[in-house]
Amino acid sequence: MQRSASRPSLRPVLVFLALAYGLAWLVALPLWLSDGLGNPLFGVLAIAIMATPAIAALVVVRFVERPVSIPHALGLATYRPLGRFFFFLALGLILPVLLVLAALAVGAFLGLYPADVTNFSAFRAVVALNDPTGTVLETVPIGALVAAQFLSVLAGALINVVPALGEELGWRGWLLPRLLPYGMIPALVVSGAAWGLWHAPLILLGYNYPFAPGWLGLLAMVGTTMVLGTIFAWMRLRSNSVWPAALAHGSLNAAAGFSVVFAAGGERIDTVNATILGWSGWLVPLVVIAVLFATGQFRGRAYDPVLAVGPRAGAGAA
Numbered sequence: 001m002q003r004s005a006s007r008p009s010l011r012p013v014l015v016f017l018a019l020a021y022g023l024a025w026l027v028a029l030p031l032w033l034s035d036g037l038g039n040p041l042f043g044v045l046a047i048a049i050m051a052t053p054a055i056a057a058l059v060v061v062r063f064v065e066r067p068v069s070i071p072h073a074l075g076l077a078t079y080r081p082l083g084r085f086f087f088f089l090a091l092g093l094i095l096p097v098l099l100v101l102a103a104l105a106v107g108a109f110l111g112l113y114p115a116d117v118t119n120f121s122a123f124r125a126v127v128a129l130n131d132p133t134g135t136v137l138e139t140v141p142i143g144a145l146v147a148a149q150f151l152s153v154l155a156g157a158l159i160n161v162v163p164a165l166g167e168e169l170g171w172r173g174w175l176l177p178r179l180l181p182y183g184m185i186p187a188l189v190v191s192g193a194a195w196g197l198w199h200a201p202l203i204l205l206g207y208n209y210p211f212a213p214g215w216l217g218l219l220a221m222v223g224t225t226m227v228l229g230t231i232f233a234w235m236r237l238r239s240n241s242v243w244p245a246a247l248a249h250g251s252l253n254a255a256a257g258f259s260v261v262f263a264a265g266g267e268r269i270d271t272v273n274a275t276i277l278g279w280s281g282w283l284v285p286l287v288v289i290a291v292l293f294a295t296g297q298f299r300g301r302a303y304d305p306v307l308a309v310g311p312r313a314g315a316g317a318a
Contacts, residue, residue, distance in 0.1 A: 012064045013178055019056035020170055020198055024049050028201035036205045046202065050163045053170020053198065061174065075173040075242030088239035092248035093157055095231070097150075099288075100255040103281030104262055107274035113259075114267035120146055121265030149261050156254030157247065164249035165242070168232070171195045173242035176233050184298050192229030196222030212272045220272050220279070227282045228252065230289050234297055252276070 027049045031039050039045070061073050071077035079085045107113030116122065120142050127136055127145060136145070171191055179187035199221050203209065209217030235244040259275045271277040276285075292298060 007181055008178070012060050013175065015064055016056050016060045016170070016175060017194060019059055020053045023052035023055060024198055025201050027052060028205075031201070031205060037202075037207060047163050049201065051166035053168075054166040054173075057170045057174035073174070074169050075177070075236060075240070076169075078240040080240070085239050085241055085244070088235050088241075088244035089247055092235055092244040092246075093154065093251050096157075096228075096248050096252035097153060097255045097258075099228075099231075099285055100252065100258050100276045100281075102284040103274075103276040103278075104259060106283055107278070107280045110280050112270065112278070112280050113274035114264040114269065115262055116264035117262055120261065122263035122267070123261045125265045126260060146261060149258070153251070153254045153258070157251035160250030160253045161247050162250075164253060165246040167195070168236075168242050168246040168249055171229065172232055172236040172245040176236060188230050188233055188298075189226060191233065192226035193222050195229050196225035199225070208277055209271050211268065211270055216272060220277065223279065223282060224277050227285045227289070228276070231285060231292075234289075234292055238297065 027045055031037065031042060031045060057074060058070075061067060061070050065073065067073040069077065104113055104115065108115035123146065124137065124142060128134065131137070171194070175194065176187055176191045179190055182190075197218070199207075200218055203218045203221050204214040206214075206217070209220055212220065232245040232248055235248055236242055256276070259269060259271075263269060269275065273280055275281050
């Protein structure tokens, strides 16, 4: 019996997940065999892990799917309509910063995030640690230093877009469109959950959730990626390009430091409950997602000929 065109083979998806997960664990293996997050190579290995979804997607596209155009198959080469593309690029730069700040405000309101927006005591401590002479704090007002962090985040977002693209090429560039024939909701849920579980090699070592047991940290990470992944998916689908999602991912990573900038010194930040990584930080993004669904932003996106690139003539079926 011939397979329905609307329900393609899951073989490429399974191969992609096996490669992305296997490579991530392989790259993280030195951390597990030594000092964990204290390994001096942690920063290098963490960036290398971010490239594994892109590597997995490229392998599947090149050797399993064999599409007419690899850049189009990954969402790299679609920029039209240009106005919409640039709009979502701008949104990708700004929206994650707003969501991170909103998460801190909600956490502070609920008593889950120890905020200090008067003296910025935690940030003062970080500045002092990096400036033992105290020259910076003596010559520059703390308010000016805080304001400078916003410019730093914008610059960091542009720098972070390169490693972030390593993840986005896999999760939103390749995987999401391949799951769309199974329905919008399943595609969003599965791609978001897969993204979260892929973080297991680092999360189980205490990354992002240092005060939680590994299983709880991983569960929280999956919740975070399902929520934020839906917003990134909206950018990917509406722009027909992976670039806005990659920029949003880079902006999110750059803005993560705001949780220290606005925190009270000496207070523990429980990321299971607070910041964009915790459940209170998901509330505003969930409202955004509800509005997107209510206004039909995901309607009619179950199949898009721009995203579904067929095999080359003469190529074997995937």
